[in-house]
Amino acid sequence: MSTVLAIAKRELKSYFATPIAAVFLVVFVVLCGVFTFQVGRLFDRGVADLAPFFNYLPWLFLILIPAVAMRLWAEERKSGTIELLMTLPVSPGEAVTGKWLAGTLFVALALVLTFPMWITVNILGDPDNGVILANYIAALALASVFLALGGCASAFTRNQVVALVLSVVGCFILLTAGMPLVLDAISGYVPTAIIDAVRSISALSHFTSIARGVLLVPDLVWVVSMVVFWLFATVAVISLKKAD
Amino acid sequence: MSDLLVLEGLRKQFGDFTAVDGISLQVGVGEVLGFLGPNGAGKSTTMKMAAGFLEPDAGHATICGHDIGNAPKAAKKMLGYLPEGAPAYGEMRVGTFLSFCADVRGLSGAEQQKAIDLAMARTGLEPVADQVIDTLSKGFRRRVGLAQAILHEPKVLILDEPTDGLDPNQKHHVRELIKELSADRAIIISTHILEEVDAVCSRAIIIDKGKVVADGTADELRKQMPGRRKSNLDDVFRHFTSLEEAAA
Structure with a gap:
């Protein structure tokens, strides 16, 4: 456990040692504001909640979370530090978990920095803060799944752009799996059981379900199993092709 | 044996x-x-x-x-291992890099500080302890790799x-x-x-x-x-x- 924390600490520090942290946090908070107030028309709705913000958040994550995840392993390969890391007394599982944890903590910080919006709706009206909290939890859960997937994409390559593109595509498929866009494309070719399975891995339906404020067991199972699956996949990729 | x-x-x-x-x-x-x-x-x-x-x-x-x-x-x-080309996390400072290696090796507190001080003294890294590794000369970078390898005795x-x-x-x-x-x-x-x-x-x-x-x-x-x-x-x-x- 202390090894995982040491890895996470180093990874977090390196976000802040480079311009990545500043650029990401500023862009994220500004875009959240744009989507909530300009596109989502928070003021015109006359309802004191953060629905416009949380409706757009998954789509913002689709681009921005892969940008956080893309360097996790690709950078280690490119600079050769993977040889250092893998010859320290660290198991691949600990390294993978530590890096994922660092990304998740970093995104948690970005979400905390959107607090002015929460203050705004609380000044303007009397929102249901329980629902807002549930939305934040749903957002962090979604981000942690995307980070696990993005980390896996990053483990495949030494090129960060390739990692970014792979994980945007992966996250897009995961996000839209329950939508007509995807379901219509496969219905007619595959049995209903597979369509139901595809629908059940869809990120968006679980996100809205958690965000409604009811933390249901299937949603929790989905989040945990998704993260565990992608972390295991990352460990497999790292162990199989350490030196490439 | x-x-x-x-x-x-x-x-x-x-x-x-x-x-x-x-x-x-x-x-x-x-x-x-x-x-x-x-x-x-x-x-x-x-x-x-x-x-x-x-x-x-x-x-x-x-x-x-x-x-x-x-x-x-x-x-x-x-084991202490210096890989070919002495790779290190370039964006980190020499001191923080060594303290990461010590963290992972389970050294903490005063014990860690002692180990880092000794490794830096042995490899002559004291003058660049607060410098970012990417800005170091090739010779210093090699010595950072050496310091990392001998850190835990x-x-x-x-x-x-x-x-x-x-x-x-x-x-x-x-x-x-x-x-x-x-x-x-x-x-x-x-x-x-x-x-x-x-x-x-x-x-x-x-x-x-x-x-x-x-x-x-x-x-x-x-x-x-x-x-x-x-x-x-x-x-x-x-x-x-x-x-x-x-x-x-």
């Missing part, structure tokens, strides 16, 4: 190319083994397998009795070209350090600088095309040269490694 580092029949193939073809060796306490060979002979590949970064296709590497394949953590705790040191890119003064300093460290440790260094063998190594192994072609002290290697009375190590090196080339 006195052999801290044991390699048994290590083999590694990349596609059709056999990089390492059955290398076995033992290094005991107080020994500094020089690992010689032309570029591409399989030096680095062997060291990567010994350090547990690459998995051998056949054979074992054992560090202080722990098999690096079956008990990687226990083995890696006893490991029983076995595997150093891949520890003096590459250093100026003559720094080379001398690193050789003195290796001699100082060798008293209660097993050390293996790869090099293609032959003077290094006379300067620091108690024994040398020459490999070529992934096979051990000569093994012995510098003097023994000189004696293995047929025909000449007083040959220098350059001749020995050429003798053993060009034979194979002619055959290929």
